[in-house]
Amino acid sequence: MNTPVISAQQLGKVLGEKSVLRDISFDVAPGSVVGLLGKNGAGKTTLLDVLLGFSPPTSGTATVFGADSFAMPAAVKQRVGFVPQQDELIDSLTGAAQLALNASLHAFWDRTLIERLVRDWEVPLDRPIQVLSGGERQKLSTLLALGHEPDLLVLDEPAANLDPVARRRFLREIIEIAESPTRTVLFSTHIVADLERVANQVWILREGTIVWQGDLDALKESVVRVTIQCRGPLPAALGLGRVLSRRVEERCAQLVVTDWRDSMQAELVERFAAEVAVERLGLEEIFLEMHA
């Protein structure tokens, strides 16, 4: 088996008295495109910071290409590209100077790729960074992370400041980048549609814990909304496994359940002599139900 690109075992992070991350474990295989979804304060940025070695974990371990992330060696760092949520551009430079500055820090720099992306994304390189808009800064920041063709690309809210047209172009580029079987992309976002368009794996983070990790399709397959209409009163326990939300009236119940199997519908019909309707949910609905 390949060494996981990123691995975490029982990862925990406490800031002050608040436990920001709790018992997080996962392995990311090469070639994955992982979307990290979570609402405000869920711990997305903290998780990325710990994974990339900006911050030591309070408990557990995190590795990148097999190396301890907090003491990442130079060879590993060269394989990582990171786009932080808050850019680290130098305001008094022009975009071109900033790119040149970054290029000088890497042994390899793909000028052709950068020139193409500058054209496609319409990044104004001749203007001082201090006068660029939020979206232009974000594009430039992403270019800095792509130039050395990293094997692992980590993006923290990469499309938050982009307009719809720029976001679509940007995501198309991410999909192209992710087509390489050896390149891994991990990005956090609050825009569910972006994640659905790009990611093949999804992690849903809630209050510092990953409540779902796995294939996006599997998530959509396994979470359903079940509506049961019964002639008689429904029992308190329906025996449906893990229920995300439940609304039960006397003879009618509506539940959102995970780990759904198609055979369960027939079982329900038989047990309660009821009409059972099953509805597949979109990712946004699943996310909202998980946080209901």
Add this chain to the structure above:
Amino acid sequence: MNGTLRTALLFFVRSRVQRWFFALALLSFTARLLILRMPCACKRETSLIYLLSIIPAFSFAAASIMVSAGVFRTISSLRTVYLIPSARAKLIVGLLLAQILLAVVVTLIVVALGTSSVAPPAWGSPRGSFELCFGTTTLAIIAAQLIAGPSRIMAVVSGSLSLLLLARADFYSQPEIAGVPTADLLMIAALVAWAGFSAWYLTTGPIAPASAVWATGRALPLRRSANPAAITRDKALDTYLLGQPSLWLICRKPLFHWCIFLATVTVLEISPSLFIKLDHYPAPNFTGLITTLLIVAPMLSNTVAGNIARNSHSLWLRSSESRGALFLRAERLAWRAFVFFGVPLLVAAATAWSVLPHPMFAAAYFFALLLPIVPCAIYCGLLNFNRPSDLWFFALFLILGMGSFFAATWDGASSAEAICGVRIGYWAIPPAIAVLALAIRWFAQRRWRTIDWLRFRAPRREGATRGPLSNN
């Protein structure tokens, strides 16, 4: 009214260091009063307790001058002014209340300590003390705000100017002008100035400094960019650490402010003799000027080192260097910055010292204290990952540097066993500060090796979060 009072108090108790200094000042002042009531054979002026009672109060005042400028600038920001109703009114009345509080405290101190040792006439009465303090500080601060806009360094200048004016106004002015006591006139002038300033401040649009040269970096045109063809790896790393393509771009603004300050002090030293015709007016004394010039070197070194520490985050992944190697690079850069502007400043001060028309009191000792304070400034700065101003260094500088200097000069003048006018025992303090600098370096290096940048993350920029669900 509560909001206004809170705003006024914020100027004095915003930071933890201020609160500590305040508590220390209160304690030492109480102790001083108790000791005064005990029979003692020693002379009050040479008593160490007397000195110790002054240092915390002086430190508290100095810290408040620095922090209050930050508070003023924060509240003056456009967003605050537009979002919080009557923010400007609270701020402007708070500013007045702050000056009144300050004047009341100074008056109480003058009354409590007695007036036998403070010769100038106005200080002899509580009313005169209050009026002098209120008048000079209010006038100075309003002048500074008009010239500079809400600016941290200018408030330091205004504070220092106030101290100078406090002494000058009483020592050298006429006791009465047209039959009215000068202190009363000063008070009236301050109130009129405050009323005029308030009227402008409450009705103007965006608050902007009177002169564009004081504008912040964002408003200035780009002067220089790194040339893409000529960037070496080292240059790139230094640029990321400094957050600017050159050291000069970082240092020019504080240096410019300090130059203005020095020019102002020089004018103050020279000009009174031109228009105040008093027999007892002495020749100008530039000791304070030289001392200030010397202080710039460690202060600026601390600022640059703090900048470097705050920018280190961006190099963790980019540089391929370990935390330990990053510290060594940052340390080298901070020292290079000191050589770039600190050494010329020290040389300039030493040259000025040698050509002074009058002797500079305990200058050699001041130099000896200052040299080990420079590494303290650099390593304290390298420890300062999250704040634009380093109050810890400021506290250390005031207590160790200025405290030792005042103690030595106070004590040494009456001693026969002295080197360069300072008692021999005090010459042990500079090496002790050097040892402290080494300890701070060890601590800084240790902190860099285990630095958790997440704890020092800058506040997130507005507008970075949009969409159906916000970011975390």
